[in-house]
Amino acid sequence: MAFNVTLRQSGRQFQVEPDEAVLLAALRQGIGLPYGCKNGACGSCKGTVVSGEVEQAPHSSSALSNDEKTRGMALLCCATAKGDLTVDIREVAGVGDIQVKKLPCRVNALERKAGDVIELKLQLPANERLQYLAGQYIEFILKDGKRRSYSMASPPHHEGPIELHVRHMPGGTFTDHVFGTMKERDILRFEGPLGTFFLREDSEKPIVLLASGTGFAPIKAIIEHAVFKNLNRPMTLYWGGRRKQDLYMMDMAEQWAKDVPNFSFVPVLSEPDANDAWTGRTGFVHRAVIEDLPDLSAYQVYACGAPVMVESAQRDFTSHHRLPEDEFYADSFTSAADLANPV
Known part of the structure; x- marks a missing residue:
């Protein structure tokens, strides 16, 4: 049976399956919560469990410290509910309105910007356009099912190819391919847009x-x-x-x-x-x-x-x-x- 999750600040509720990460359940139901890596490494999805209990999967100690755990905090990307929950976390408006897609793309250009940085440009199919917020990222879906995340460097209004900046990580499966064997017109597959890092336009602050x-x-x-x-x-x-x-x-x-x-x-x-x-x-x-x-x-x-x-x-x-x-x-x-x- 599914459990109910209540967001303390807004009172909004959604359901989470027993083996489902709380963050993924929220995103699946169109509720915008902050997140970045989705694998327990960055800490962006950190929230406080006000009531109820979660099971916390393995994660980076820098993303959630033992002291934070004792204060009731959890990483919602790798936390599963043991029952109904009330969680205190900042909600993100606007993200849930944008459709996340899985799309093929073609390598449009590879341009070396530094010894270890390549500007990679991706051309979408003629009948597709990716709607996203400036600052969001995509995840390449590799042949073995693994994923690699890259932020989009081109703004949403840009009509041309999607621009990414790839730094070479020697020994890294994907970046070794980008810097070694990838060529123009290669076909890749990705999912996006993802992430809650984007410009908040409702503020006048510098x-x-x-x-x-x-x-x-x-x-x-x-x-x-x-x-x-x-x-x-x-x-x-x-x-x-x-x-x-x-x-x-x-x-x-x-x-x-x-x-x-x-x-x-x-x-x-x-x-x-x-x-x-x-x-x-x-x-x-x-x-x-x-x-x-x-x-x-x-x-x-x-x-x-x-x-x-x-x-x-x-x-x-x-x-x-x-x-x-x-x-x-x-x-x-x-x-x-x-x-x-x-x-």
């Missing part, structure tokens, strides 16, 4: 956009969408990498800073070498935000990239620099390695 590495991809889509919609909110992009080559589209960001009103760009390198001839900011990219904006109480933050960057930014911004917890939106780029030692 925006801090925080990216590391290829976390720039969904940030790019958000910026281009905001420009297209003529949103006049101040936007500052902080983009971090180890070396200058990691900021693989820096010319584009610098051009936005010249052309887009109320937009500024702060590149940050953590380990520049002599060949970079770097005269800009150095250190951790989220620390550059703190140096410039010690009081974040009036801001919205969108952070995307390496899990350690996202986790550090969320902790420091909300605990020490007055950012409201519900104004931090993130997409943590987790990989199979992030679940290598689940708890």
Whole structure:
């Protein structure tokens, strides 16, 4: 028999099957809850179980700590209900209205942007169009059934191919294929759009956009969408990498800073070498935000990239620099390695 789940803040209810993850049950019934990886690695779907009990499947310790468990928190992507539940978690409006599809696509172009970054463009069938929100991602469905997630770097209004930014992870099944044997006109299959990382347009707050590495991809889509919609909110992009080559589209960001009103760009390198001839900011990219904006109480933050960057930014911004917890939106780029030692 199915169990009832009640969302404490709104009172909305949905049903979950005994062996079904709470998050998947909500999404299946058109209820938008925050999520990212869907496999217990990123922590985006964390909520508090107010009443009832859940069984928590193996997950990354960084996504849900033992201390958080003792306080009644759970990762809803890998939590199953033992009975009726009441859960306290922020709901996400708008996501449930967009149809998630499984689609074939053709490789339209492969362009190397850096030694370890390829811009991959996908052409949909002529009779298909993917509706999505700027910042969302797709999941490639591989031949063995495994999935690989990539954020869309092209904004929703873009009429051409879907643009992704793929970083090479040596030894990774999919990225080794992209960088080694994939060619134009190859056929792939994906599901999307997915995720709750997208621009909240119902706010007038200034925006801090925080990216590391290829976390720039969904940030790019958000910026281009905001420009297209003529949103006049101040936007500052902080983009971090180890070396200058990691900021693989820096010319584009610098051009936005010249052309887009109320937009500024702060590149940050953590380990520049002599060949970079770097005269800009150095250190951790989220620390550059703190140096410039010690009081974040009036801001919205969108952070995307390496899990350690996202986790550090969320902790420091909300605990020490007055950012409201519900104004931090993130997409943590987790990989199979992030679940290598689940708890």
